[in-house]
Amino acid sequence: MKRHEFEHIIAAAANVLGHDVFVVIGSQAILGAVPDPPEELLVSMEADLYPLLDPARAIDVEGALGDGSQFAKAFGYYAHGVGPETAKAPLGWQDRLVRVDIPPRVGSTRAPVALCLEPHDLVLAKLVRGGARDIDYAATAVQAGLVDVTVLRCRVVDLQVDPAIVEIVGARVSVLAGPAADGPDVNRRA
Template identity: 50%
Template sequence: MRRHELEHLIRAAAAVTNEYEIVVIGSQSILGAVADPPAALLQSMEADCYPLKQPELADLIDGAIGELSPFHERFGYYAQGVGPETAVLPAGWQDRLVKLQNENTDLKIGWCLEPHDLAAAKLVAGREKDGPFVQTMLRHGLIQLNTLLDRVQALPVDANAKARLARHAQALA
């Protein structure tokens, strides 16, 4: 997915839900802070999102512009309606959201995760693809290890999990 495609999804999600602000929490939220990230970070053809003020409307996103929808078939990418609980994020993440708003979003707002918050969520998720994603972010200077380690400490997980995630982040660096 490219930035203009994410902008299109924000515009479409806003239209489908009749909401002005959409939160993007998945891997493609990197496109809010980084207009042209490394290709390794652009592999997903979906954006996980929900309306900021009415997250319960995420089902409308799935139904109208989700996987296997006519939208997906036509454009080759789609939005997945999720809830705020989908990602485990560091305390204060809402205050660090990156605003993506322009003519291509029809001036609707896409609130994207700040890259360090995204990386911390990826570490918690711990899927096979998440380590290489975080490693690419580190390698290309999109995030800094010290800030990532601070965000890991702000995660709502127990001390053992924080220590494990910090060791994993250091190994990826």
């Protein structure tokens, strides 16, 4: 999904629900902070979102703009209604959301806004989920320099998930950091 498609979904959701502000927590949240990220981060054709002031109405987004809807059939991308509990991001993620003001659409009086997970919070949420595609997503974000491994390490302890999962995520961050991030190899000869 490209940035203009992302903006289209947010604008359409605003028109359907009569709400202007949406929180975006899935893969496409990267488009908030990085308008043109690596292609590998744009594979998903769904935007996971909910209206900030009425999260329960996310189900209405799903019906009108979700997978299988006329919208999805016409454009090839769609909205997936979720709730705030879906974000398995570190404590304080709501305070770090990245604001994207969506350009007004012709014929609409709405002023849509997307509040997107900040990239470090997004990558940690992906690592909590832990699927192969999620880990690949995180690795691409690290390799592209979109996130700082030091920040990831600092926020791991703020994840609001089972302590065993926190430990797994910490190990995944260490793997993403690579051996250079663990300090110099004192046994290596120059």
